[in-house]
Amino acid sequence: MDIFIQQVINGLVLGSIYALVALGYTMVYGIMGLINFAHGEVVMIGAMVALTVISMLSDSGLPGIVIALIGLGAALPVCMGTGFAIERIAYRPLRRAPKLAPLITAIGVSIVLQNLAMLIWGRNYHAFPPILPTSEHEIFGATITGLQIAIIVIAALMMAGLILLVQRTKLGRAMRATAENPPIAQLMGVDINRVISLTFVIGSALAAVAGLMVSANYSIAHYYMGFILGLKAFTAAVLGGIGNIAGAMLGGILLGLIESLGAGYIGDLTGGFLGSHYQDVFAFFVLICVLVFRPSGLVGEKVAERA
Amino acid sequence: MLEVTGLRVAYGGIQAVRGINFHVAEGEMVALIGANGAGKTSTLKALARLLDAAGGSVRFRGKEITNLVPHELVTQGIALVPEGRGVFPRMTIVENLQMGAYCRSDQAEIEADIERMFSYFPRLKERARQLAGTMSGGEQQMLAIGRALMSRPKMLLLDEPSMGLAPIMVQKIFEVIRIVASEGMTTLLVEQNAKLALETSQRGYVMESGEITLSGEASALLADPKVRAAYLGE
Structure with missing residues (x-):
């Protein structure tokens, strides 16, 4: 039983991170029908920038949480700027092009960012300095660290904030209007280029936070980490119903739980034939199942043709 | 208030609007009628900057708005009720x-x-x-x-407000259109329902194959035998 609880906790932590990244995919898709495959690299850049700053300050004597916040403070503007630049350079010129064109540039941007990161930070794994307190708490016979609690709580707060932004503010209304019908939104006076830019910037801010969380949680970061993480977050967004914000959150948490529980029990279930290193398989098994059986996702609806 | 001169709209090589001239004075309600495909909606879309004009000029309150960025139109004081409601x-x-x-x-x-x-x-x-x-x-x-x-527009553009609606709904909607117009709203009404449009408006223009073929007082157009034959089913 305590193993089960432990895997649920691990799954929630992982799922919170997936959810934050999945939001970036789903918001961009919702507003312009584009899969921004470079989004995983924005997470990676966030992790690398935060980790670099944190490593430099790790001997400064400042409290660990302050160092982490400074690292995040550095990662946020870099990621937001990257997201903004990606849209301006790679997607805006192709706004009226066939759907396949921006998909190809997305992959191109992803490769460029990966290689750029490799040139800056090298091919090595970077260890996350042990600056954060490693307090452990007992819960139903399982342990949860202070960091894990922080990840779950911060992710939940950010998601709540995003829902408030989208549902309750004028900017949120403009975003939803642009997602539903761009020409009509323009008629209302919405500068849709600005709304699209802001969507990328907000998604990238979430990615920066997720980047710091991933590198702190696994104590590691490297230039290639964005690829697989991005694919999984994309899977989470599809699982929830791409374009749907609540769906991305649900999909992220579910995917984290599926992976974590799957990895925890696959050894027992297959008599030791398959081990927990098959964890990644679950995400893509889920992706295939969703695409075959419920392409609109769990909470997504069939998108009606625009009138 | 609205001055359109030589407006042309083209889709690829096909000209939908072939250099039309019309105007709407302040506080006036003007109908633009014509058959399906005559170019009425294309005209309105060009006015509302949903389409780029291929030529000509649109002036609103003395200001050239032909090449305005679409989202700036509403701040100039023009509001469009689009075809299909949107x-x-x-x-x-x-x-x-x-x-x-x-x-x-x-x-x-x-x-x-x-x-x-x-x-x-x-x-x-x-x-x-x-x-x-x-x-x-x-x-x-x-x-x-x-x-x-x-x-709070200074001018209202209405694109086929009666399209696809039950007669009772059309009545209700036109009641409000009349109220708004009587309060002094400058209105350009594009309609396939020529009788309804001309009965509601002060002046009218008749569009055919991208050109304006007739214009005048709404009551005169209603009595015009050509209009009656072509659009009123008589």
Whole structure:
């Protein structure tokens, strides 16, 4: 039983991170029908920038949480700027092009960012300095660290904030209007280029936070980490119903739980034939199942043709 | 107030509007009628900057607006009620109305205007928190008109407000259009229902294959044998 609880906790932590990244995919898709495959690299850049700053300050004597916040403070503007630049350079010129064109540039941007990161930070794994307190708490016979609690709580707060932004503010209304019908939104006076830019910037801010969380949680970061993480977050967004914000959150948490529980029990279930290193398989098994059986996702609806 | 000269609109090589001239004076309601495919909606879309004009000029209150960025049009004082209504289906009635007031920041006045729209269309008030996509076509048309008025426009462009609606709904909607016009709103009404449009307007233009072929007082057009034969089914 305590193993089960432990895997649920691990799954929630992982799922919170997936959810934050999945939001970036789903918001961009919702507003312009584009899969921004470079989004995983924005997470990676966030992790690398935060980790670099944190490593430099790790001997400064400042409290660990302050160092982490400074690292995040550095990662946020870099990621937001990257997201903004990606849209301006790679997607805006192709706004009226066939759907396949921006998909190809997305992959191109992803490769460029990966290689750029490799040139800056090298091919090595970077260890996350042990600056954060490693307090452990007992819960139903399982342990949860202070960091894990922080990840779950911060992710939940950010998601709540995003829902408030989208549902309750004028900017949120403009975003939803642009997602539903761009020409009509323009008629209302919405500068849709600005709304699209802001969507990328907000998604990238979430990615920066997720980047710091991933590198702190696994104590590691490297230039290639964005690829697989991005694919999984994309899977989470599809699982929830791409374009749907609540769906991305649900999909992220579910995917984290599926992976974590799957990895925890696959050894027992297959008599030791398959081990927990098959964890990644679950995400893509889920992706295939969703695409075959419920392409609109769990909470997504069939998108009606625009009138 | 609105001055259109030599306006042309083309889709690829096909000319939908072939250099038309017309004007709408302040406080006036003008009908643009014609058969399906005559170029009425293309004209309106070019005015509303949803389409680029291939040539000609559009002046509004003395200012050239032919090449305006689309989202700036509403701040100039023009609001379009688009063909097919174009409400935001997954937003509530109130949110749709708030979108109409997107360029305004006078929160108290916006609230008051929402109440005013509810008094024009009591049906909208009953459904204030409902998603627009769940409403009937007629109710959506009411919402689209209300949303356009929320920007406090100086001029209203109406594209086929009667299209696809039950006669009783058409009546209700035109009642409000008449009220708004009587309060001094400058209005350009594009309609396939020529009789209704001319009965509601002071002047009219008849469009055929991208050109304006007739124009004049609405009552004169209504009596014109050519108009009666072609558009009134007589």
